[in-house]
Amino acid sequence: MKMNKHLVAGMAICLAATVGVGLSSCKKDEPTPVIVENPLDAEVYYIAGKVMVGNNALEGVKVTASNSEATTAADGTFQLEMTSKNDYVVTFEKSGYVTVTAEASFPSDAKKQSVVSLVQELEEKNQPVTVTPDAGSTVIEAKRQMVELEFPAGAVKTATDITVTAYKEGAKKSQAGTVRASLSTVSCEPDGQTFEKPVILRMKNPASNSVYFADVRHYVEKNGVWNETGTADYNGNGYYMTTIDGFSNHSFGVPCSSQKGTSKTEDLASVVIDNLGNMDSKEQAIDVTFHLGWKIDGTTSDLLKKQLAGLSDSDVTALSGAVESSLASLLGGTQSVGEMTLKRDARVSGDMKATVSMIEKTTTTVFGFPVVFGGQTVALTIPVVKYEGVDLVVTTEKGASHGSHSGGSGE
Amino acid sequence: MLKIYRILFLFLLGCLFGWKGKATVKEALVDLGMENVKVAVQAGGVCIAYEDNVYRGTYRGLFEVIRTLLDEPDIADENIQLAVLENGIPQIRVSLDREFVSAYRQGRLSLAAVMKGLAISYDTDEVMKALKGTKAVNRSAGKVDLVLYPQVRLQNSWLDKIYGAVLDIAPAVEIGLWKGASFTGQVIFPVWNNLVGEMDYIRAGMLVVRQEIRLPKNVFATLSVGNFNQDRIGVDLNLLYHTNSDRWAFGLSGGLTGASTFYGGRWEVTQWRRVNGSVLVRYNEPYYNLRFDLSAHRYIYGDYGVRGDCSRHFGEITVGLFAMYSEGEVNGGFHFAIPLPRKKRSKHRAVRVRLPEYFDWQYEAQSGPRYTSRRLGRSYETRPDENRNRTYYNPDFIKDNLVILAEQSK
Numbered sequence: 111m112k113m114n115k116h117l118v119a120g121m122a123i124c125l126a127a128t129v130g131v132g133l134s135s136c137k138k139d140e141p142t143p144v145i146v147e148n149p150l151d152a153e154v155y156y157i158a159g160k161v162m163v164g165n166n167a168l169e170g171v172k173v174t175a176s177n178s179e180a181t182t183a184a185d186g187t188f189q190l191e192m193t194s195k196n197d198y199v200v201t202f203e204k205s206g207y208v209t210v211t212a213e214a215s216f217p218s219d220a221k222k223q224s225v226v227s228l229v230q231e232l233e234e235k236n237q238p239v240t241v242t243p244d245a246g247s248t249v250i251e252a253k254r255q256m257v258e259l260e261f262p263a264g265a266v267k268t269a270t271d272i273t274v275t276a277y278k279e280g281a282k283k284s285q286a287g288t289v290r291a292s293l294s295t296v297s298c299e300p301d302g303q304t305f306e307k308p309v310i311l312r313m314k315n316p317a318s319n320s321v322y323f324a325d326v327r328h329y330v331e332k333n334g335v336w337n338e339t340g341t342a343d344y345n346g347n348g349y350y351m352t353t354i355d356g357f358s359n360h361s362f363g364v365p366c367s368s369q370k371g372t373s374k375t376e377d378l379a380s381v382v383i384d385n386l387g388n389m390d391s392k393e394q395a396i397d398v399t400f401h402l403g404w405k406i407d408g409t410t411s412d413l414l415k416k417q418l419a420g421l422s423d424s425d426v427t428a429l430s431g432a433v434e435s436s437l438a439s440l441l442g443g444t445q446s447v448g449e450m451t452l453k454r455d456a457r458v459s460g461d462m463k464a465t466v467s468m469i470e471k472t473t474t475t476v477f478g479f480p481v482v483f484g485g486q487t488v489a490l491t492i493p494v495v496k497y498e499g500v501d502l503v504v505t506t507e508k509g510a511s512h513g514s515h516s517g518g519s520g521e
Numbered sequence: 522m523l524k525i526y527r528i529l530f531l532f533l534l535g536c537l538f539g540w541k542g543k544a545t546v547k548e549a550l551v552d553l554g555m556e557n558v559k560v561a562v563q564a565g566g567v568c569i570a571y572e573d574n575v576y577r578g579t580y581r582g583l584f585e586v587i588r589t590l591l592d593e594p595d596i597a598d599e600n601i602q603l604a605v606l607e608n609g610i611p612q613i614r615v616s617l618d619r620e621f622v623s624a625y626r627q628g629r630l631s632l633a634a635v636m637k638g639l640a641i642s643y644d645t646d647e648v649m650k651a652l653k654g655t656k657a658v659n660r661s662a663g664k665v666d667l668v669l670y671p672q673v674r675l676q677n678s679w680l681d682k683i684y685g686a687v688l689d690i691a692p693a694v695e696i697g698l699w700k701g702a703s704f705t706g707q708v709i710f711p712v713w714n715n716l717v718g719e720m721d722y723i724r725a726g727m728l729v730v731r732q733e734i735r736l737p738k739n740v741f742a743t744l745s746v747g748n749f750n751q752d753r754i755g756v757d758l759n760l761l762y763h764t765n766s767d768r769w770a771f772g773l774s775g776g777l778t779g780a781s782t783f784y785g786g787r788w789e790v791t792q793w794r795r796v797n798g799s800v801l802v803r804y805n806e807p808y809y810n811l812r813f814d815l816s817a818h819r820y821i822y823g824d825y826g827v828r829g830d831c832s833r834h835f836g837e838i839t840v841g842l843f844a845m846y847s848e849g850e851v852n853g854g855f856h857f858a859i860p861l862p863r864k865k866r867s868k869h870r871a872v873r874v875r876l877p878e879y880f881d882w883q884y885e886a887q888s889g890p891r892y893t894s895r896r897l898g899r900s901y902e903t904r905p906d907e908n909r910n911r912t913y914y915n916p917d918f919i920k921d922n923l924v925i926l927a928e929q930s931k
Contacts, residue, residue, distance in 0.1 A: 137791040140752065140780025386717030388785050461718065461784075508679055510718040512893075517677025517684075518854065520884035 141389035143460030143511050150223055150456050150466060150504045157214045158189035158452055158499075159228035159402055161202060162443065168204065168232055175200040175214065187450055195220045197283060199334065200228060207232045208297045211334055212280025212442055223502040225452065227402035229443030233277035235297070242269045243306075251276045257296050258349075260310040267306060272357070273299040278435075279361070281442030284370065284475065284496070290329060290336060291366035291479065292439035293350070293432055298357040308353040313362045315348050316428035321421060323364045323432070324480040324487045328352035331359035338363070344482070364436060367478035371493065378468040378500065381456075386509040389460040396454040400470050400500035403447040407474060407493035410434060417490055418483045433479060433492060440477070441496055454502070461509030471498045545595045547658050553585055554868030556661040557606055559652045566600025566619065568651040572607065572661055575868045577860060577878045578837050579605075579914050580922040583615065584636075587923070588930075590617070591625050591635065598623040602648045605914065609661065609700035610735050611645035613914045633927035641916035643739045643763040661697040667874045668693045670905050672709065673882065674720075678893055687714040691726045693905050701733040705747075707905055719752075719783040726750070727905050739763045745903035753821065753901040754781035755793045761801075767915045772801035778821065778901070797821050797900065807917035810834040812841075812909070821899040824848040828898075832856070832909050834918055836925070837879070839909045845885075847898045854885035858908040881908035 160182075161171045167186025172179065175198040178190040192198065195216030203209045214226045236252040243266050251257040254276045275297045282289065294313045315322045328342040342352035342362050350362050378400060385392040406413070410430040414421060421429070434445050458464045472495055479490045546569060550558045554575035561568045569590075573582030583605060590601055601622065603615040621638045624630040630638075672689040679685060693707035707726030714720045729747035736742060743759045755778030763770045775798035779791040801816040814830035826847025832839055837860040844853040858881035866875050887893065 137780075137789065139794065140791050141782055141784055141789065384717075387719070387721065463717070507681055510676070510685060510716045510720065512678075518884060518886045519674070519676035519678065520854075520882055521672070521674040 371474035770803035856883035
């Protein structure tokens with residue numbers, strides 16, 4: 111009986127505690143998972159990259175594509191938010207610099223939130239030079255000193271300030287077939303200036319006479335489109351030559367074959383936002399770090415030596431620079447691979463787990479340049495690896511309080 | 522004068538039984554492990570009430586009691602009325618006619634024939650009236666059972682796994698307090714699961730104080746307060762009426778509950794705001810031991826529905842199918858209850874450690890994400906040993922199985 115009293119007392123306390131907890135609770139209803147939209151589920155695509163001047167980041171560059179606009183940060187980075195996976199023309203503008211356009215395109219199988227990387231090098235405009243009608247004159251592009259303009263007397267009606275700046279073209283959309291690779295591109299201002307007499311535009315062959323590019327042509331940019339205007343063949347005396355009758359952007363283009371090779375993907379990292387078992391939603395910032403840029407698969411000099419046996423060391427060095435420069439006109443920037451980090455915010459509903467996988471895509475393209483070596487035209491092939499960007503793949507796991515479908519349950 | 526002699530004879534008979542036979546009956550039943558044993562002698566025979574917490578199921582202990590009474594030479598050839606108790610509450614009356622007792626003892630009837638001759642009914646009012654005031658021996662109050670409940674949960678609701686599975690062991694302390702009152706305190710220990718959530722934590726299972734009473738005319742009432750399963754906490758009242766033959770039964774139940782959850786390892790309860798209830802009609806078909814349940818529900822989350830069950834009892838194994846309809850969604854499935862070892866448990870220890878008598882499981886097909894998200898058709902149980910075998914005292918079923926046991930004991 112004594113035991114019963116204790117038991118009764120114990121049970122009474124338990125009962126009172128249980129009832130008391132239930133009756134005194136301030137929560138009105140049971141917890142259910144807070145459902146939120148994860149920003150990473152939104153159908154948004156990004157063009158992100160870096161703008162450089164030489165080896166330095168360039169801040170304050172206005173970057174536009176379609177209706178999206180951004181300005182480069184102190185580290186030269188930018189990102190544009192696009193609403194659909196189309197082909198875009200990206201414009202880079204900054205006062206005092208040559209304005210450049212590049213092409214960025216999202217493949218049809220691009221995932222939501224995928225990032226296409228873009229690197230661009232801008233060039234500060236050179237100081238203007240005055241050309242007078244009285245006498246002929248030669249203007250040499252100041253920085254690289256590869257391009258020269260030879261004005262005959264009377265080419266201009268009046269003394270005219272001209273600015274000639276060699277610059278790097280923007281990246282082009284990757285495509286198979288023959289494309290124009292620019293050995294050198296110059297911005298000539300005032301844009302639209304016409305001449306009374308043909309002006310000779312010539313580009314130095316950095317190598318010796320024993321090796322030069324074949325089938326070089328002159329292209330003029332009009333409304334963002336490059337049009338071939340004639341040949342700019344090598345004159346056998348150190349220059350590729352053409353004539354112009356007005357100013358625009360001019361390019362010495364070489365027909366370059368482009369053969370798409372392999373595409374690879376690599377899992378860079380995964381971030382797990384584990385909110386299983388919790389009914390509140392959870393937010394987490396994610397750093398998306400990926401590579402951008404391109405690199406030659408191998409070393410240019412080795413490739414040249416292998417394919418152009420007997421090429422002198424100085425010609426190897428000179429031709430390597432020319433090849434890499436022309437590749438830059440297709441791929442953007444200069445040969446280098448860097449890293450960039452984007453900040454993303456992820457939100458996960460209650461009792462769910464999200465895994466964000468960052469998958470980087472690289473493509474290898476084999477470019478072919480026609481060069482004349484030892485009197486023979488040789489197709490010089492250069493394999494290039496390009497870092498295309500990164501896909502964010504979000505997979506979710508639902509907790510016990512969610513159900514995706516009904517296959518039954520038992521207990 | 523004849524009347525006086527008759528009274529005197531009955532008085533002497535009562536004294537004789539009370540002095541020797543009554544004590545013998547009590548001792549014999551207590552030796553069997555029966556609890557809350559009461560014996561009363563009347564002019565028409567002897568009335569006995571007992572509770573079986575030793576033998577598994579509803580008829581095995583009864584069989585042992587009847588056999589013991591028949592084989593006890595000190596018990597006279599009297600009409601025997603047995604009231605079978607559960608937690609001190611009478612469930613059924615089993616009547617054994619003195620003719621059968623006598624014939625069995627003289628070898629004219631087999632044990633199986635005696636069992637066939639039993640009269641079993643849900644009407645215990647008379648026998649309990651006869652036992653009123655009689656002191657019970659070997660009381661069950663204060664006795665503690667530690668019952669180790671295995672819990673297996675499977676759910677196929679996710680695309681990234683074939684089945685979500687949860688395996689727990691949930692020991693429960695079950696204590697009889699006083700007549701009809703009991704306490705169950707259960708803790709759930711996770712063993713293995715491939716889900717994340719409450720199931721990862723050691724958490725409270727059933728924490729229930731329960732009071733059962735039997736009202737006149739075969740009406741059983743149970744009031745339960747505490748922490749139930751299905752993440753519910755609250756109060757539940759259940760009323761069940763059986764006809765004497767238990768061919769028909771009618772039930773009402775209602776509950777007021779809140780949530781009791783363990784998300785993130787924190788025990789959180791909410792206000793008791795959800796009202797549920799049900800109305801039950803039951804028919805027991807005697808030939809195949811089939812039970813048909815038809816019930817209308819207001820389920821936990823406020824949805825209204827109906828449910829039909831068909832269960833068949835194969836001895837201690839029960840299997841069944843069910844179909845239900847709630848808020849435009851159809852569901853269905855199966856359930857079963859199978860016995861767990863052992864048939865007989867220890868009877869003398871202060872704390873009896875054991876497995877539950879039965880393992881029961883229900884599988885429902887459900888019907889899509891809406892069913893899951895809306896939590897349709899949800900109901901709770903108020904005790905961990907709730908299954909279709911527990912307190913299944915259907916007279917036809919009991920008698921059939923007593924006969925089977927008698928035939929097996931030859």
